[in-house]
Amino acid sequence: MHSPVLSMVLPVSLIALLAACDAPAPPSPPPLAVLIVHPQAATDLADAYPGEVRARFEPELAFRIDGKVSKRLVEVGQKVREGQPLAELDPQDLHYQLDARRAQVAAAQANLRLVQAERDRYQRLLQRNMVSHSQFENVDNAYRAGEAQLRQATAQFNSARNQADYAVLRATQSGVIARRMLEVGQVVSAGRTVFSLAADGEREVLINLPEQAFERFRIGQPVSIELWSQPQRRFNGQIREMSPSADPRSRTFAARVTFTDNAVPAELGQSARVFIAHEASATLAVPLSALSAEANRPFVWVVDPQQSTLRRTFVSIGSYGEQQVAVLQGLAPDDWVVSAGVQVLREGQKVQPVDSQNRQVALAGKE
Secondary structure (H helix, E strand, C coil), X not given: CCCHHHHHHHHHHHHHHHHHHHCCCCCCCCCEEEXXXXXXXXXXXXXXXXXXXXXXXXXXXXXXXXXXEEEECCCCCCEECCCCEEEEECCHHHHHHHHHHHHHHHHHHHHHHHHHHHHHHHHHHHHCCCCCHHHHHHHHHHHHHHHHHHHHHHHHHHHHHHHHHCCEEECCCCEEEEEEXXXXXXXXXXXXXXXXXXXXXXXXXXXXXXXXXXXXXXXCCEEEEEECCCCCCCEEEEEEEECCCCCCCCCEEEEEEEECCCCCCCCCCCEEEEEEECCCCCCEEEEHHHCEEECCEEEEEEXXXXXXXXXXXXCEEEEECCCEEEEEECCXXXXXXXXXXXXXXXCCCEEEEECCCCCECCCCCCC
16 A cells, blocks of 8 residues: 555655756856966066165274273264263272372482482593592493383383273264163273274165075175165165174174165165075066965966966976066966966866956967
């Protein structure tokens, strides 16, 4: 005996199946609009390195004697002129030494006057044959010793006077105080740097070059410099100095870049970027946004001009620029490359190429 429920279900299922066979297939999605470009010439590719504007000459200033700091007369960033006092040491002990040396000079002068008078008297007696030559020579030797003693005392006095003068640290040239490493009451040793002076005159940019690309740089290599305060201008320059050893922490090499034009309005401490064109063998470049990777292999999406479909094309790349990357192998100048949204694309996908003005591109012609 057949179930009445089963009898009702079977006709309904057959009707639904027949209706499904007669229904039209859903329409395929329209082609995805993609922005495409031709690979460009790689002549303008350059590496950018951040830096800081510094003075060409930055002497480090230090006291020439030991002592306790009694006065600090300048602050960081203060403009100073040549010979201006920057700091002073406690001069009390130095004054005591100077007074002692002055007293020694006075004693030596008095002794010299005494032996000179004795020598003159013996010389008159010798002329009268009242003393022997040996007696006169003894007195004359005493006079010569007195002269030497005075010269010695005078030299020691001059040295002590210089020591007293060294208690005042003065600017060796006009400039700006860049660093300060002392405080009042601090005991400093001779030769220890207490100020760094950024001398007036030429300005440079201090940058750090990567260790892996250090061999590509050379002294005298032309560069272009962009100041943070003037982002739309590029100033010509060249590498003036390169450190022969890498920094032990950052593993980078310090380099100094000088401006070709000394009239560049660069102020101390300003941020800057130095652009150095690399000498790669690449002749083509694509936008950074066009590059993707699969299993650490870089690739770009190339549009088939006949089918308007996408083809994953693996490429060999060179150095990265600010907005482009050099392509060493894998592309031809007339290839059409997708330059945006590459992360959502798939192999064989149908696309509608457009240019930067959102205009459709005929792949058989020029953009």
